Amino acid sequence: MRQLLALGMVLISLGLGSELSYGQRDPNARCLLECHGTSDFKREVAPGQFKSLYVDYEQFKTSVHKDKLCIDCHTDVTAIPHQRRPEQIHCLQCHYQGNVVGAPVSERPEKYKESVHGKAFARGDPNAPDCKHCHTVHSVRAPTDPLSPVYRANIPKTCGSCHIEIYTEYLESVHGQALRNNILESAVCSDCHREHDLFPPDDPRSSLHPQNVANTCARCHADVKIMERRGVPVKQVEAFKKSFHGIAIEFEVLKSANCVSCHGYHKILSSRDPRSPIYPLNLANTCGQCHPNASENVARGRFHIIPSDPGAGIVFWVYEFYRWLTIVMTAGFIFYIVLDLYGRWRHARRGSHG
Amino acid sequence: MADSANEERLVHELQRELERELDRSLDDAELQRVKELVRAQLEAELRAKQRRIAREKEQAEEYFVRFSLNVCLQHLVLAIGVILLTITGLPIKFHDSAWAEFIFRHIWSLEVNRIIHRVGASLLMFVTVWHIGWLMTREGRRELRELLPRVKDLWDFIANVKFMLGLSSERPKFGRYSYSEKFEYWALVWGTAVMVLSGLMLWFHRITLAYLPKYIFDVALQAHSGEALLAILALITWHMYHAHLNPEVFPMNMTIFTGKISKKRMIEEHPLEYEQIMRERAGAERP
Numbered sequence: 001m002r003q004l005l006a007l008g009m010v011l012i013s014l015g016l017g018s019e020l021s022y023g024q025r026d027p028n029a030r031c032l033l034e035c036h037g038t039s040d041f042k043r044e045v046a047p048g049q050f051k052s053l054y055v056d057y058e059q060f061k062t063s064v065h066k067d068k069l070c071i072d073c074h075t076d077v078t079a080i081p082h083q084r085r086p087e088q089i090h091c092l093q094c095h096y097q098g099n100v101v102g103a104p105v106s107e108r109p110e111k112y113k114e115s116v117h118g119k120a121f122a123r124g125d126p127n128a129p130d131c132k133h134c135h136t137v138h139s140v141r142a143p144t145d146p147l148s149p150v151y152r153a154n155i156p157k158t159c160g161s162c163h164i165e166i167y168t169e170y171l172e173s174v175h176g177q178a179l180r181n182n183i184l185e186s187a188v189c190s191d192c193h194r195e196h197d198l199f200p201p202d203d204p205r206s207s208l209h210p211q212n213v214a215n216t217c218a219r220c221h222a223d224v225k226i227m228e229r230r231g232v233p234v235k236q237v238e239a240f241k242k243s244f245h246g247i248a249i250e251f252e253v254l255k256s257a258n259c260v261s262c263h264g265y266h267k268i269l270s271s272r273d274p275r276s277p278i279y280p281l282n283l284a285n286t287c288g289q290c291h292p293n294a295s296e297n298v299a300r301g302r303f304h305i306i307p308s309d310p311g312a313g314i315v316f317w318v319y320e321f322y323r324w325l326t327i328v329m330t331a332g333f334i335f336y337i338v339l340d341l342y343g344r345w346r347h348a349r350r351g352s353h354g
Numbered sequence: 355m356a357d358s359a360n361e362e363r364l365v366h367e368l369q370r371e372l373e374r375e376l377d378r379s380l381d382d383a384e385l386q387r388v389k390e391l392v393r394a395q396l397e398a399e400l401r402a403k404q405r406r407i408a409r410e411k412e413q414a415e416e417y418f419v420r421f422s423l424n425v426c427l428q429h430l431v432l433a434i435g436v437i438l439l440t441i442t443g444l445p446i447k448f449h450d451s452a453w454a455e456f457i458f459r460h461i462w463s464l465e466v467n468r469i470i471h472r473v474g475a476s477l478l479m480f481v482t483v484w485h486i487g488w489l490m491t492r493e494g495r496r497e498l499r500e501l502l503p504r505v506k507d508l509w510d511f512i513a514n515v516k517f518m519l520g521l522s523s524e525r526p527k528f529g530r531y532s533y534s535e536k537f538e539y540w541a542l543v544w545g546t547a548v549m550v551l552s553g554l555m556l557w558f559h560r561i562t563l564a565y566l567p568k569y570i571f572d573v574a575l576q577a578h579s580g581e582a583l584l585a586i587l588a589l590i591t592w593h594m595y596h597a598h599l600n601p602e603v604f605p606m607n608m609t610i611f612t613g614k615i616s617k618k619r620m621i622e623e624h625p626l627e628y629e630q631i632m633r634e635r636a637g638a639e640r641p
Contacts, residue, residue, distance in 0.1 A: 247446065247449045247464070248464060250449070251449075251458045251459075251463065251464035252463065252464065253464055253465060287563065291559070291560055291563055292560070293560045293561065293563060293564035294560075294563045294564065295563070295564045295565070297563065297564065297565065297566060297567050297568060298563055298568050299568070300567035300568055300569060301567055301568035301569030301570075301571075301572055302569070305572065307576050312572075313569070314569060314572075314573055315569070315572045315573055315575075315576050318573050318576040318577055318580065319576050319580065321580070322576070322577070322579075322580025322581065322583070322584060323580070325580075325584060326580070326583055326584045326587060329584060329587070329588065330584075330587045330588075330591060333587075333588065333591040333592045333595075334591055337591065337592075337595045339515065339518045339519070340518055340595075340600075341601075342518060343517055343518030343519070343520070344601060346520055
């Protein structure tokens with residue numbers, strides 16, 4: 001309720017130029033012509049400090065909301081020019097489940113309120129993002145639009161504007177490198193963290209809760225088509241879920257290893273990269289976080305093996321040996337038992353007949 | 355009552371038959387003879403039947419000691435160990451299945467499962483050491499000699515299969531241990547060796563990871579899992595059948611718990627051993 005609320009001086013620009021693209025018939029014209037369409041239209045929020053109230057209409061006209069009127073969103077503006085400062089409004093007034101204006105919602109934007117960001121914002125953390133920090137206000141574009149800040153290729157930069165260190169780390173990772181090479185199926189921040197329902201990892205709803213990590217990576221790493229295109233082996237997730245680490249994680253032993261315990265997360269690198277935690281020479285240290293005696297021996301042998309897969313090497317042969325032994329023996333047992341019962345039955349019948 | 359009615363009926367039948375044959379009616383003296391005849395016949399039959407029952411009862415009640423208390427206890431500990439290992443091992447092997455999920459979520463947690471599995475493993479290892487010690491005793495050495503596979507077992511097996519198929523009318527005669535019992539014993543020895551060795555490597559994976567290449571661990575893990583399934587399937591087919599479902603012993607062969615076996619089953623199942631015991635007893639009585 002401070003000075004912030006006082007309206008700044010309204011500067012009426014005299015230079016209404018021909019560069020304006022809206023005509024007098026545009027219902028938004030009244031807002032723009034006199035005030036918000038001029039680039040130095042601003043108000044004083046504190047003595048000597050100004051906030052721009054300029055709305056770039058060119059941008060607006062290419063945004064997803066181009067068919068909306070200013071007053072569709074700023075609903076309390078009834079007369080133009082308005083006398084009082086319009087109420088602070090919010091995207092969620094339309095983008096909620098069951099809205100009648102046809103605003104698209106996956107349930108996710110609503111979850112923003114419970115997310116790390118939403119909570120920090122509600123606490124009044126000045127750095128926490130609201131919708132507008134990721135989407136902009138008046139030039140909102142669909143995620144499929146390459147000019148949108150939430151277009152896949154732009155997401156790391158958008159998040160990175162606040163999480164700078166992580167952004168630089170990410171850029172070095174295989175995922176970041178691939179994205180820089182325009183491989184859009186690589187992982188961006190929101191593939192791992194999700195964009196709106198973003199929770200700290202100790203929250204079971206989080207996509208990065210130890211029990212959910214494997215499924216988060218699985219979205220791509222269990223997808224044969226993507227991985228074949230990129231020439232990356234694809235059975236890791238399945239193999240992980242079959243391994244004791246995976247079983248333990250699934251059944252609540254959270255101290256067991258999940259994908260990121262071994263691979264790292266923002267700086268995930270190929271096993272061929274000497275900086276990678278899964279580079280053979282680094283593996284003893286990686287396992288050593290949890291298995292104090294681990295030696296370089298842990299690098300001797302393949303990882304992520306599926307016993308029934310010929311790629312598993314010697315383990316495959318042990319698997320096959322036992323498979324056939326079990327089939328032959330069990331079939332033999334059953335055959336023998338049936339034979340024995342048959343012999344007894346025949347004997348008993350003959351016995352009773354004489 | 356029924357007997358006297360039966361007697362009357364028989365007398366009556368005989369009388370009618372004789373009358374038809376002789377073509378005249380019998381006089382009183384003759385009728386008396388017939389009655390006596392029938393009575394004597396019936397009494398003889400009854401006595402024979404009573405004798406047979408008594409003999410069977412005697413055979414059934416006469417027990418031989420088949421296993422010492424030591425062996426019975428070994429089996430008991432082994433059985434408890436194996437049951438614990440099975441019920442905690444299967445849900446890990448089939449962790450994808452709905453029942454494993456149910457067990458881990460609602461009955462016992464994975465952590466508890468691991469502890470029970472180790473308790474079972476300890477019992478199995480304990481009984482293994484015990485058994486090896488026992489094999490050194492005089493009793494153990496004798497039993498081991500009996501358990502060694504011989505060529506006779508092969509012939510017995512072939513003869514038994516012939517018998518089952520009806521190609522021969524007699525079962526082969528088994529000694530103290532039939533080929534199927536020997537097979538089970540040696541399968542158990544092999545299985546325990548594999549399971550204990552690989553299991554120790556999993557249990558002490560920290561040491562394994564430090565001193566052995568990881569692929570050795572993977573092989574141990576696979577062998578542990580494969581051998582376990584084989585052993586369990588053998589238990590629920592071979593062992594179940596021979597110790598429980600077999601018509602001879604259904605519902606349960608108690609010998610391994612009481613140590614005793616009836617004379618009847620002794621004669622049927624271990625005729626050679628029976629003969630030998632009888633010979634030894636006779637030999638002991640003679641001088």
